Amino acid sequence: MLKGLAIDVSRVEPVEAPESAEETRQLLEARAGLYRLLAGVFVEEPGREFLEALRRPEALASLAEAGVSFDADFLEPGLDQLIDALSTEFTTLFAASGGFPPVESVRLTGRYQQDPLFTVREDYRRAGFKALKGRFAVFEDQLGMELLFIAEMLESCARALDCGDRSEYNRLTREVKRFWTLHLGKWVRGYCGLVQRATEHSFYREMAKFLEAFAGEEIALLKLRIEDTDQGREIVPKSEIQVLFNPDEPVCNACGENTDAQGGARA
Amino acid sequence: MLDKLKMTRRTFIKVAGGTTAAAAAAPRLLSAMEQDLGGKDFSPVDLKERQAIPVNCHVCNIQDGAIAYVENGRVVKLEGNPEHVSTRGRLCAKGNAGMWYSYDPDRILYPLKRVGARGEGKWKRITWDEALNEVAGKIKEVLDKGEPNEIMLKYGRNRSGGAIDRFMRTLGSNTIVNHTSVCESSKKIGMEPTWGPDIETPDFANTKYVLNFGSNILEAAYFHNPLSQRIAEGRVDNNMKIVTFDVRLSNTAGFSDEWIPVFPGTDGAVALAMGHVILREDLQDSEFIENWTNVSVKELKEHYKQYTPEWAEKLSGVPAAAIERIAREFAQTKPATLFTYRGPCKHLYGSYNEKACMMLPIMTGNVEKRGGYCLPRGMGWPQPQPEPAKPGKDSYLSHPPDYPLAAHKVSHLTPFFLADGKQKIKIYFTYQDNPVYTNPGSVAVWGKVMRDEKLLPYFVSMSSHMGEETALADIILPDCPYLERWEPESMPNSLWPWLGIRQPVHAYLGESRENRIILRDIIHKVDPDGSRGMKKFWNFKDGEDYMRQHFDNIPGLKEAGGMNWLKKHGVWPVYGKLDPKSGKVTDKTGREIKADYGLYKKELSDADMAGAVVDKNGTITKNGKAIGVKRGGRNYVGFPTGNRLINVRVEHWAEYGFNPMPTFKQVPWHKDIKDDDLILTTFKLNVHKQSRTAAVKWLAEIAHSNPAWMNPQTAKKIGVKTGDLIRVESKVGHMVTKAYVTEGIHPKVIAIATAFGHWEYGRLATLKLKEKPQWGGQDDPDLNNVWWDDKGVHPNAIIPVVADPIGGSQGWYDTVVKVTKAGPNDKYGDVQGDWQKHYEAYKETIRYAYTGDLHRKMHPEMASWAGPESLKGKAPGGGH
Amino acid sequence: MSEELRTSSIETRGVAGKKRYAMVIDTRRCIGCMACQVACKAEYDTPLGVNRTWVPYKVVGTYPVVKKQFLPRLCNHCDDPPCVRACPVEATYKSDDGGFVLQRYERCIGCRACMASCPYNARFMLPASRTYTKITNVVDKCTFCFHRVAQGLVPACVQTCIGRARVFGDLNDPASEVSYLVARNATQVLRPEQGTKPHVFYIGADRNHTEFGRDIYRRPDVLEGDRAAFQRTRA
Structure with a gap:
């Protein structure tokens, strides 16, 4: 199945760089940087340096330009306090029981360590990467890891351009598209919506908003059409539950004299 | 020279006619090709064979041998291990769903x-x-x-x-x-001083008659899966009869040939009355009693005179005629066996109840016989060395x-x-x-x-x-x-002892360990340099290394390959092959393997006897310790008790003012129970364990809520029908739940299953995924199909503590409650317990302890006991 | 090789050189443990709310003489299956070797005609959501574990059956265990009057099970069956 899809994707014409090589290169590096930034947000609890860098006025200003505006809970507290607050929020949202782990297997199959993990692991292997342990062990199909992988791939693209290796550049671009189609594209957008609704901290709300918009842009840029399978599932209104019998049906003692009719086969 | 045999067609017929039985008994070595009963597994999608890793199941504590089938690095299917002598390739509903723990998104990583x-x-x-x-x-x-x-x-x-x-x-x-006092500890305490081990292994497959006192073996209890297999076999292949005493029509009671409802906590009285009938009518096995117990038939007959069926009828509600009939059936059908679980023992004087029940197979000589009441067969393993000493201060x-x-x-x-x-x-x-x-x-x-x-x-x-x-x-x-x-295992869950292993089917997820x-x-953090003398006891590389230290030097297993054998087979020894035709374990000739019986009659070797002394009672003592019993000129090993006999009289109990002989004490607050009061009992269902299965979707689908069972008579009196809300009030709190009106329950009992009504344990157990406007909903698309919205109500907050003064066990089934139709302010799911009232209940139950003021009142027959002061300074000692 | 029979009336019983699989369910041995139902869910990733096999129970009698009875249920793999007749697009067929009644998901248009025609209510519509299997919104049913049987294994429910109440094998082989059980015991089939020639045989299923206990044909709410039974006994 995997193979079949891979071939389908490769039939898509490779993007021809619309601008000059230098512009393409710049764009690649900018995109890789954003992937790294977002990976930093989701792969584990943000560290001191990361937050320090992010709270610099120039960083905040450029993010604000993109429509990201943090509340006082991110901007005002002392760094130690902020690290603590974000660690707690990260744990609540992503790492403790009752949260919703940013892990593709969980999002798409409801369980850790299912098919997506193994296919992602295989993708990393083919591209020559293996996952390292950060502060914590992390699943290969965790959001941050998947974003980091694209960042690496884009940087490789840039290097291929530098060497003038067009075919390598095209191959890598195809890989990026393929990875988006098979993995990120399926769940990231919906999931970001869920994070925005669930979090109580403006940092995760805004970064999820940013990631959602960024993902939309990326998909457009890559000229892909991917359906969001995740849809940020949370509560299913009862009316939408498809069942073959009526769960509201009263138990039998309440159904009066009609038991014989009920007892018959229901067509 | 050889004589030539003369054969005609006439001789054919004659010989064949005379040897029919022999021909039937000859091994059959040709049979139809049957489908295999497991050991392999294939994906239904691509038909690829899956990797099989033998493990030991541990959804509950029966410890079935299992095989985990792994596809692409994850467990997709669990099956019984066909090489496991107890499990024989089968798992229960819970075992089949065990992989849901590993990948649960609510797991802590x-x-x-x-x-x-x-x-x-x-x-x-x-x-x-x-x-x-x-x-x-x-x-x-x-x-x-x-x-x-x-x-x-x-x-x-x-x-x-x-x-x-x-x-x-x-x-x-x-x-x-530990947790044993909320489980079955008074059963253990009833048994241990009497015959040594804390459990029996009834030979259900070969018995003709089963008395089951309050065990729901077909749904829960030790050892659900292996013993249930043997019960089904005994019933159909061996025509056994099974009689169940229970307050509720459990699946076991419903399966039994007879279900005899008893008033809660009175099983002991019924068992004593049966003993009375057996001894009165001289149906006992006198030879066994005289040789293998510490009482005589005469003493026993004298002691049992008081326990008449009429006396038991008044207490238990079981007609005296039924008691007499079943007693005679039990004593006159050989072999017969008995099984108990929490029914008799989870009461104020549960240890007495258990003792009274186990007297029946003892006095009829059914102990350690094929089809009888057998000792458990387990296997031990050595601990890695060195081992820390037991701390001094208690x-x-x-x-x-x-x-x-x-x-x-x-x-x-x-x-x-x-x-x-x-x-x-x-x-x-x-x-x-x-x-x-x-x-x-x-x-x-x-x-x-x-x-x-x-x-x-x-x-x-x-x-x-x-x-x-x-x-x-x-x-x-x-x-x-x-x-x-990684864990070592052994459980006496059939008549064949085994050692097993639990091994990881994949690496730990996340950072769990x-x-x-x-x-x-x-x-290692407490004692990094070993200066506290602690580090040396924790010298192993990983779980597997620790396991090797257990298993590499066990005689027999060592020769078979030690740990490597266990990793490959999951269990040792492998007694035979699972026959696809019969579902039984067979030896090389195709016959079912046979168990050893009569363990207490194993003879001591000359080496054992060297330096041993035999006293006038036949007790064989060596180095101050009894090692066996001499009977009829033979030196037997006897039972694993202090005097190598079955102690019908437990002298140790008398020291603390308890009756050393089989007896029964009614729960005092049950004596004058009011007309509109009921007894609350709890129970487990076949698809759940106590608290850890509510988040497993397949099990939750089968059972997710726990309406209170009540008899139609009771329901009529308070004016409710199935589905109506009721208020259940005990002396420590109240709850509001739904009624389930069923013929299968004693009219004085209300029964509520546990394992439901969680307020933690993830979103499926708590049905959080149905709560608006909570976030954090669902991941598994299949949870869209959750069709139930009732998670049940948990009753434990309204159950006060009761402690058996002997066995220390919780009296789960002693709670008196008042049940009424729910009022306008009662909401489904309300549960309220009051700390102060629970505390009072604790103060009350401690009065029954041997040091308490009610102890003597409950034991008028022990009037000559010198009182708790006589034991000052004496080290407390347990059952064994 | 096995042939797909789209005409329901072709007999598969007693055809030389061909197998005819059947299941014998000895209700005297069924303890109602539900292991079969869960093993089946695990084998096929069957969604919640539907089952390929299920075990309804009934409490019969009046206190204190009461019994509980279980009747494991699944597709009967009829030799004259009405569902094969009813299917307008030949998605449902019977295999001539083995007698399996099977479903071809890619042909199924989800019209539910087969569900309506099945007197045992053994077929169901797969809901839109499943854990990992992509087949949805078509009709599904018990396959007698065709993929396991083809590999020489018994069906998953038989494999795990604690009481060994379920026995599976080839009825065309007179020496097989199922042939022995069917020959030596009184057996019953469900709804014989429908003329479907079912190949799930019951031992010890009494009229409580088969005759007026029609509610066993209902699906997931079957666990409530005993309550309905009580209404009848009290009426």
């Missing part, structure tokens, strides 16, 4: 540290290093003060093969508490002095002991335990104590899931579910 108040649900992820440093720091503080007993560990299901005890011994603490909580005979402890009184300041605790460890849900009083009692940072200043939970208790912890160290652990590694790492 990282060390978590509490932020905010206890139980607020706010956590911060920390690294193992931070977590271990913190825990070790706290431990060092306590150790440096010289009070290691202030470190407490309470476990629920401990299959660590000794690692937990090793940890506490290493720290020098005696404060290690701990109140692990040996409460008011319960000297309760060798399996009195864990359910722990919160009251703590509140009373009986012992100070600085660090509380918990492992696979959930008393906040499972114990009497539940959140009203344990919830209160565990939130109290003065009583429990530091609370460490080693758990893979967010149970009700873990939710109150200060720090959570993520343990892993059973499919990722198996328990023994967590414990090792804590010790």
